[in-house]
Amino acid sequence: MDFTGTLAISGSALSAERLRLDAIASNLANASTTRTPEGGPYRRRNVVFAADPVENDFGETLASLTEQGAREGVVVTDVVEDHTPPRMVFDPSHPDANADGYVAYPNVDPMTETIDLMAATRAYEANVQVVNATRRMAEAALGIGG
Amino acid sequence: MPNVLFDPTIEGLARTLTLHQQRHEVLASNLANVETPGYRARELDFQDVLKEAFDSGGGGERAEGGASMERASMVVEDKTAPRRADGNTVDMDLQMAKLNANGTTYLALARILGRRVALLRQAIEGTR
Amino acid sequence: MDVTRIGTPAAPAPDAPAGSTGGAPGQASFGKVLKDSLAQVNHLQHEADGAIRELASGGTATLHDTMLAIEKAELSFRLMMQVRNKIVEAYQEVLRMQV
Numbered sequence: 001m002d003f004t005g006t007l008a009i010s011g012s013a014l015s016a017e018r019l020r021l022d023a024i025a026s027n028l029a030n031a032s033t034t035r036t037p038e039g040g041p042y043r044r045r046n047v048v049f050a051a052d053p054v055e056n057d058f059g060e061t062l063a064s065l066t067e068q069g070a071r072e073g074v075v076v077t078d079v080v081e082d083h084t085p086p087r088m089v090f091d092p093s094h095p096d097a098n099a100d101g102y103v104a105y106p107n108v109d110p111m112t113e114t115i116d117l118m119a120a121t122r123a124y125e126a127n128v129q130v131v132n133a134t135r136r137m138a139e140a141a142l143g144i145g146g
Numbered sequence: 147m148p149n150v151l152f153d154p155t156i157e158g159l160a161r162t163l164t165l166h167q168q169r170h171e172v173l174a175s176n177l178a179n180v181e182t183p184g185y186r187a188r189e190l191d192f193q194d195v196l197k198e199a200f201d202s203g204g205g206g207e208r209a210e211g212g213a214s215m216e217r218a219s220m221v222v223e224d225k226t227a228p229r230r231a232d233g234n235t236v237d238m239d240l241q242m243a244k245l246n247a248n249g250t251t252y253l254a255l256a257r258i259l260g261r262r263v264a265l266l267r268q269a270i271e272g273t274r
Numbered sequence: 275m276d277v278t279r280i281g282t283p284a285a286p287a288p289d290a291p292a293g294s295t296g297g298a299p300g301q302a303s304f305g306k307v308l309k310d311s312l313a314q315v316n317h318l319q320h321e322a323d324g325a326i327r328e329l330a331s332g333g334t335a336t337l338h339d340t341m342l343a344i345e346k347a348e349l350s351f352r353l354m355m356q357v358r359n360k361i362v363e364a365y366q367e368v369l370r371m372q373v
Contacts, residue, residue, distance in 0.1 A: 002329055002337050006171045013178035020181075049182040051175075072175045074182050123180050126238055130174050133249045137170065140256035141163070141337035145345045146264050151318070151346050151353070163338045256338065263345050270353050 003138045005071055008054050010134065012073030013127040019076045020047045020120045024113050031108040034096040041096075042106040044082035049074050082107055153266065158200030159259040165192045165199065166252040172221055173245045176236050184233035187224040187241065195220065304361050311354040315347070322347035 023045040033042035052075035084107040092101030169190040179185040227235035325343035328335035 002332075002335070002340075003167075004332065006174050009171070009174045009178045013180075016178075017181075049179075051179050051182050051185050071171050072179060074178045119181065122238065123177075126177050126180065126242060129242065130177050130245060133245060134170070134174070137167070137249060137252050137256070138337060140253050141341060144256060144260045144263060144338055144341040145348075146260060146267070151314075151350055156342070160339055160342055164336050167336060167338075259338065259342075263342070263349075267349055267352070270349055270356060 003134050005054055006134050007131060009071055009073040010127045010130045012052060012054070012075060014124060014131075016047075016049060016074045016076050017120050017124040017127070019079070020049075021117070021124070023047050023079060024117050024120065027106075027108045027113050028110065028117075031106055031110060031113075033106055034094070034103055041086045041104045042108070043086075044084070044106060044108045046080050046082055047076045048078040048080060050077045051075075151266065153262065154200065156259065156262050156266075159255055159262065161199040162196065163252060163255050163259065165190070165196055166248055166255065168192070168220070169248050170245065170252065173241055173248060176241045177238065177245065180234070180236045180238050180241070182234060185236060186233075187227045187235045187237070188221055189224045191220050191222045304364075308354070308357060308361060311350075311357045315350045315354050318343070318347040318350045 027044050030042035036042055051072040054071050054073050086104040086107050088102045089105055090101055091097055091103045094103045097103050169192060172188050172190045176187050224235065227237060227240075229235050322343040325335050325340040327333075329337070329340045
């Protein structure tokens, strides 16, 4: 048991949070996109996280030993669209206004996205710190021989 | 000739290092899943095993399959952690604090072990 | 740590020349000490090789255990060299003795 398993765990978290940041960036960039190729306004994207047992180099999943004994990283299992109804704004002069003069704006709330952004950033930075700690421990172990 | 290279303290230190490394992995898993819905924070219940680390042949056997099995029995759910709306119980600050403390202990143990080994080397050849 | 144990292998060397002039008992104790030393070197070297292999192939060996195994193998080798040197010294001293 060297430290590569631990690094894989932290690495998986960094990847997952990156994907989350991508989704948030996409949401913020498209907060006012009223027209999409699929029709209708941009729909908010969200990522789904799930715990993911880390395999050792033999390809065996340690989860078989016991349910909670496995070391688990995290993985994004899905990128889903938020089906909250769009924001309707009365603006008859807008090119995308419907028959009643309402424009459907994306269901993106910049405040929510900003809070998610902060959470994702914190999680990312925490896992970077774990990587650094792991590296320091490995170096200390390698120094035992003098 | 007696096995002059067998020092119970060195063996005990090595077992203790293994335990702290296993705990580090558990805490790393918690921090990786800080945002995973339904994930329950875990801890390594190693106090009993730790006490036996310096007994000859005792506590957390370092044998190949043995290390994993021992760890499996020590990983427990941290039931004191409060649950968030999505079922996740990982308190990032608490986990980071635990990680730092555990890491510092590991570094201290590694350094002490290194010095013990250097002492052994000095006893054998009179040089460090 | 019991440092006196380290001194044990070298202890027979000064005594032996008084008790033998190339006779069987003295050589037996020299030989046995060196043989035991060699056996331990061999054993620890195998253990170190095993630990290295496990670590390199991503097995269950911890980093510190592997480093320790390597260190012990090396130290036992050096110990054996010290034993050998002491034996050679003692032998040369015997050769120098005026009869």
